[in-house]
Amino acid sequence: MKHLLFLCHRIPFPPNKGDKIRSFNMLKKLSENYIVHLAAFVDDPDDWQHKIKLEKYCASVCLVNLNKKLATIKSAIGLISNRPLTLPYFYSAQIAEFTDNVLSTHNNANIFVFSSSMGQYVDGEKHSHLKRVIDFVDVDSDKWLQYSKKKSWPMNWVYRREAALLEKEELRLAANFDKSLFVSPQEASYFEELVPQKLRNKIGFVLNGVDTKYFSASFYNKLEEEQPFLAFTGAMDYWANVDAVVWFVKKVWPQLTVAYPNLKFYIVGGNPTDEVNALEAVDGIVVTGRVDDVRPYIKGASLCIAPMRIARGIQNKVLEAMAMGKPMVLTSMAADGILIPKEQQKYITDTADSFCESIIDILSSENKQAVIGKANIAVIEQNFEWKSTLDSLLNSFDIQKNNKNTASG
Template identity: 45%
Template structure:
């Protein structure tokens, strides 16, 4: 079995955030085919309890404890150079020494890097001899542009600077590495526009959903007690609530959408379910009809018993796992176009979309009044297009792993829902 280096900006387990869901499934897939050498950061003390779970899949590991406040201070050094601040944020001499020591053994031939800033560990020196693939996941520079557009000076200037230098770095890495992947065809197409010099090496593979775990209770027979007050209909938003785009989304929803819905449906409640709610999110619980749960051990009952799942994200990149999980649970999802970006779902059939507060009120009112159920079609879409086993074959093709014919047509055959080998499948010119 060949050796492979896997560098990730955050320990992949537990898979309780969007990036960790993807990196964890990638790690499990890699461990079947390679002796995996994993280097990553731990930015949450609770995650350190799961080191042994991750080690069990790896030939060797290097875990670096990262303290976010200190990392933010270090990132300021990027302002003194023509570098994005993201690079010093994730720069660590100990991790670099571990990578270099592995490279000097001569046993490595391939490397997979998860997230742009982690590419710095292979950008110079002996890392050049490897077959290097980077999973950017999202076009992060675009996210910083979105941040800049929503913030006042001086943050708007700082975020615009980060977008500029990070975009340059993304282009550089895409040219240096053998292949780049993204989380959706839309994200890959955007990057091809931003980095046309690397368009032939740019591909994508979709996320997946564990559809056996995220399934309607009627399908599993599992107990699923209602967490909501009896006799009340509930809208629910799920996600990590210390993540600013999530916090911004629920704040906007409570301020701009909720008053009109509450007036039309006095019995309606809005639940914000997710870990580590920021202060501004906790304050929303003072609004009549709004509840903030904090951490919940199992999100499935909150999805299963909701009348409607909402995703009012106005800043989003890539693919929203919260939407995929709700669809897998056979729920009707009402979301902004930003939250649906990159998801292969038909508006009005498998999901419902709303662009502003007026559309949100109208759509939610219609769905609630007419008891419209898009859930069965949504789950069918997940079963058809969002299998980890099938979608990861497209990553495997870049790493020399032969595809399993029983899981559908392999990379390069136009299955329409993943990343073909970048040179085998290209998007039409944009």
């Protein structure tokens, strides 16, 4: 089997948040076809225990602690070097040394990079003879631009600057790498419009998927609540998720509880910010913090919501709820890149009034909930199972050709 260097900005285990779900499933698939050497940052102390899990899939593992405060100070270097702040934030001499050792020992290895911030380790002419594939996942530069519109000076200037410089970095990496992947055809098409025509044949996508055995409508355990409740799942220190739930509680919840005064709303996810924790002061709002398993909350909810106002790519929270047969009310940004069945489509909305009306409409009929849930399951099973979505990842490396030539580096 051929060797492969896998560079990732966050440890790809446990698969409990969006990017880690995607990176872990990619790692798992690639390990079936390559001898994998992994380098990644660890930004959560609880994740160090999982190194042993990764060794099941990798021949060697290099994990480096990411001290967020120190990394933020380092990122300031970007302000004086005209580089994206993201690059010094995710630079490690230890990962650079690991990368050089792997590629000098296995000089015919392939390279897979997860997220633009990790391209800096292998983007030069030195490695141009190797097959290099990068998964941008989303067009991150556009997310920074979205962030800038939500902030006041001086942070809006910092975020606009990051958006502009990161877009240049994304275009440079796309020119240097053999294949650039994104999370959906829509995201890939958006990026194609940014690159020169000659590079567009190097742009592709790998859809996010769902472990439908794990996120199953037949899952037996559910959170028992006397009153109906809504659920939102996601990492609650991620700004887009924070923005979503704060908007919902401030703009939708007051009018919703006029119709359903005993309704509850569960915000399910680790590391809630102070702003999220403060929402528990509102009647009916429950902030769980980190939970061992989100499925009982999804299973027990009358419906799940995804009121995203900042987003790119595919939302795993939407795929997981759909896989478990839950109806949803979601914004157009949360629905982007996902095949939404016609039964669910009428509940895509971006205004507070319509969001409230959609929830009330679904809550009013258990039969309606069942019909939407059944349609959602069918879409997931037909289009978003990992075993089928990852085929395009292997094709990006010409895996069949590599298997015929089994000489290792």
